[in-house]
């Protein structure tokens with residue numbers, strides 16, 4: 508108390524002497540007023556800097572190192588597990604040992620589970636057999652992919668009108684099967700004639716949405732046409748599904764992904780797309796609605812990549828758990844330049860949830 512009084516007294520006297528020594532330039536009163544406003548200006552920055560410092564000193568909690576009480580508290584803090592697949596449940600060559608058991612334990616523990624992927628091309632049947640092979644009790648309703656999310660979004664918003672869709676045949680056909688009016692647009696080649704190109708690009712009928720996902724037949728002409736629609740009709744919705752900048756084909760081989768093509772359209776039209784593929788924000792809102800979750804903090808996002816999975820989770824205000832069975836190694840976590848991508852929790856692999864529940868259940872008795 509005394510020392511506190513002394514230090515504030517010292518501060519007051521130093522302000523006094525500071526202002527006295529500048530008397531020759533401004534009046535004493537003006538000096539005090541200036542110092543007061545300077546303090547007001549600096550305060551917000553000081554707060555931001557200290558918050559940042561708090562943030563960057565954060566390290567993720569290790570799932571199995573938590574005490575039983577902490578484990579229980581963690582378990583009661585979420586209702587839905589939203590998980591990535593590649594690098595979590597399986598990898599390029601095989602199923603990740605015990606990962607399926609980890610998901611089953613979460614389900615037995617009463618958690619809703621949903622798997623999120625950007626790949627809409629696999630049919631639901633393929634998924635079911637793939638999940639069963641990985642040892643997961645799987646229901647197709649638990650799958651979240653751009654095609655499904657876009658159909659849900661159109662349904663929820665009671666969408667009406669024509670859709671111009673740049674995507675693979677399976678994607679377009681599924682939109683049609685769901686009852687939507689997709690503009691016929693067979694992929695074609697052009698001769699070097701502006702009139703032929705013009706006939707294709709300029710459509711007099713107004714569409715209500717342009718949708719872009721992965722299209723193996725991506726072409727300049729399709730994007731010119733989409734650009735016309737989006738610039739001529741401000742109320743025409745601009746929706747994107749998968750938005751990967753690159754698609755890894757096999758180790759060391761990458762091809763240009765749909766995200767790069769969408770970037771061109773986004774820049775040229777100066778429009779912000781409604782993003783219904785990972786890591787789109789509209790996707791996280793849709794997930795909350797679809798799985799009936801009241802608060803975003805009651806979702807636990809699990810993934811193996813800092814940028815794609817943890818970044819998506821953080822932006823969506825979900826809790827985040829990183830597993831080390833995929834694309835992130837210990838040193839990546841330590842070196843991460845962007846400390847905002849540091850997950851809340853980390854664990855070796857999904858199989859750890861088996862031990863996690865074993866400990867919690869044994870402690871109940």
Ligand SMILES: *[C@@H]1O[C@H](CO)[C@@H](O)[C@H](O)[C@H]1NC(C)=O
Pocket residue numbers: 598599600601602603604832833
């Ligand atoms: C895939 O997972 C298996 C089993 O967990 C592991 O042995 C293998 O090294 C992993 N492969 C790659 C490419 O990460």
Ligand SMILES: *[C@@H]1O[C@H](CO)[C@@H](O)[C@H](O)[C@H]1NC(C)=O
Pocket residue numbers: 612615616864865868871
């Ligand atoms: C843990 O115990 C609960 C009942 O208290 C049970 O429903 C659940 O299946 C158990 N989980 C595991 C992984 O054994």
Ligand SMILES: *[C@@H]1O[C@H](CO)[C@@H](O)[C@H](O)[C@H]1NC(C)=O
Pocket residue numbers: 593624625626627721749750751754755815
């Ligand atoms: C989806 O993203 C993953 C990784 O981000 C990638 O391996 C995969 O090829 C992508 N698929 C599609 C259809 O975009």
Ligand SMILES: *[C@@H]1O[C@H](CO)[C@@H](O)[C@H](O)[C@H]1NC(C)=O
Pocket residue numbers: 658659662663685
């Ligand atoms: C669209 O929503 C209605 C209820 O609003 C529902 O009955 C219908 O099954 C939904 N259709 C699809 C394709 O999800």
Ligand SMILES: *[C@@H]1O[C@H](CO)[C@@H](O)[C@H](O)[C@H]1NC(C)=O
Pocket residue numbers: 674675676677693694695722723724
């Ligand atoms: C590419 O376009 C051709 C011709 O319209 C079509 O037959 C084919 O199915 C398209 N490919 C995909 C992956 O959609």
Ligand SMILES: [Mg+2]
Pocket residue numbers: 591592593594595810811812833
């Ligand atoms: Mg992954």
